[in-house]
Amino acid sequence: MTLILALDFGGTKLAAGLVNVGSRKWLRYERRLSPANANASTDLEIMRSLVYSLLEDTKPGAIGVSFGGPVDASTGTVRLSHHVAGWENIPLKGLLEEEFGVSVGVDNDANVAALGEHRFGAGQGYDSLFYITVSTGVGGGWILNGQPWRGAGGMAGEIGHIVVDPAGPVCLCGKRGCVERLASGPYMAQNVREILDKEPPSRQVRQVGEVLRGLVGDNLTLLTGQLVSEAAAAGDDLAKEVLHKAAWALGVGIGNVANLMNPQRFVLGGGVTKAGADFWQVLRQVARETALPEVDFEIVPAILGDDAPLWGAVALAEMDN
């Protein structure tokens, strides 16, 4: 039986799993937080220790790797990490192939999670799908004709930076009204803070943000996307407004993508997509209204959760082998 080793360099956490080809159950599995002052060397060292603890005396037949940042999948070279220093141009595939003497596939987490959901999750049986993660950022990965589509330069899937509202707030990328600027967790929290800052105190305590203030007191820097979702579920008007705008932005983005690429399914993962029924209802309705009537599609939640990158790495290793 061939063993598959799956690795997830997640930015804030590191995980490794070992599985028999064809099995859906981890033989062994380890997960660690990346230390506060992590760099590429410390992350690699921690991952090596996880791997050797997992492997004991066995040898994997193939290795798949999910990396939380841009990767040149054709060479398996990391471009950089937005979270951890020192990853620029690290030939991760080469390093691992040299150390373990087996074939290694490396890709970015959105592409790998798309593959994971396609092979083992909410995309099983669908030859064309777009996976979207809505979390601290918004990213995506394509499956077309049953295969990953990475784009000519490996940059496909960046739904987070398509513009849905040219009059919207300015994103880190410099543009106004990107999907990520309106729908990512940290930006939702920022949007609540910005609206509260503008309100006169009388209105602040009266109507909007009441539940939110109950959650974080006066320290608005503690706000997170998850707290915005919770406050919206508890009926906070301001939180509902910001969450609806996020769902609207995602809905317009998805409807536009449907018109452009006409995939069978959209699979949505990441913390923000757990915001509840209202969020999903707005998202689905706006996407349906944005797409042409003749364009059919479904929008469904991802089902692999936090393990999507690891299971995707398994699929990547099996595919490359």
Place this chain on the structure above:
Amino acid sequence: MTLILALDFGGTKLAAGLVNVGSRKWLRYERRLSPANANASTDLEIMRSLVYSLLEDTKPGAIGVSFGGPVDASTGTVRLSHHVAGWENIPLKGLLEEEFGVSVGVDNDANVAALGEHRFGAGQGYDSLFYITVSTGVGGGWILNGQPWRGAGGMAGEIGHIVVDPAGPVCLCGKRGCVERLASGPYMAQNVREILDKEPPSRQVRQVGEVLRGLVGDNLTLLTGQLVSEAAAAGDDLAKEVLHKAAWALGVGIGNVANLMNPQRFVLGGGVTKAGADFWQVLRQVARETALPEVDFEIVPAILGDDAPLWGAVALAEMDN
């Protein structure tokens, strides 16, 4: 030597060409206007007469067809024509295969033109490209991995109906600020008319639309997208404003598509793309600003012109054979 027969049902015109496999020169070629009260039967009758006049006593080895409207390319069945009545659910591939006893490929004009530019035009040597036609409508066709990508339901490529300005004017499709609503020829003319209608007469004759009025007098219904382009080239401020907005809309659309799919090239055809250097400059700059810095692409003019659908039909016939 195998003969390829290429047919173009263009909505307002019908064309047919005959070529040897591998050749880039028509052996014979015929083109007719579709009559004013055309329906599917009269179009088919005219096309049959063109074909028999072309074929004389020879027999084609394969037939490729470009159709100006939505087509189910897998079955070769026309869904409908937006220009000519009676095309609903006509099994065009089946009819032609029965009559000529050879394999027939049928697809919509944007997909076929994309294939034509890919095999014989501005997309030669590029495995991933998006062809966009900007004319009376705005449509697109994909080549990915060197093959057409039509979408799960054959509806991919509808860049004309992605939303770039949710506060923009209402499109025929019901949404606001679609690319087509801002960038198609007829809508550019309408935008000029709408702005002029709102202006007080004093300002109308003074500053804006002066050149435009010189072209059409007081009869603004005579305005066309081409006249708007000509007036812009002659320095008319209003025409320039409307044309720049069209270029902006296309630029945002293309930048968004680049972020999503990361193709190597965008190939642009259709009358509006002949609007001149200013149009191309705005379009390229906005697309570059909309795409992430890491996303590389080129935007180039199509080179097959009015014959793109026919040459695409040749490529389709060769591919299916």
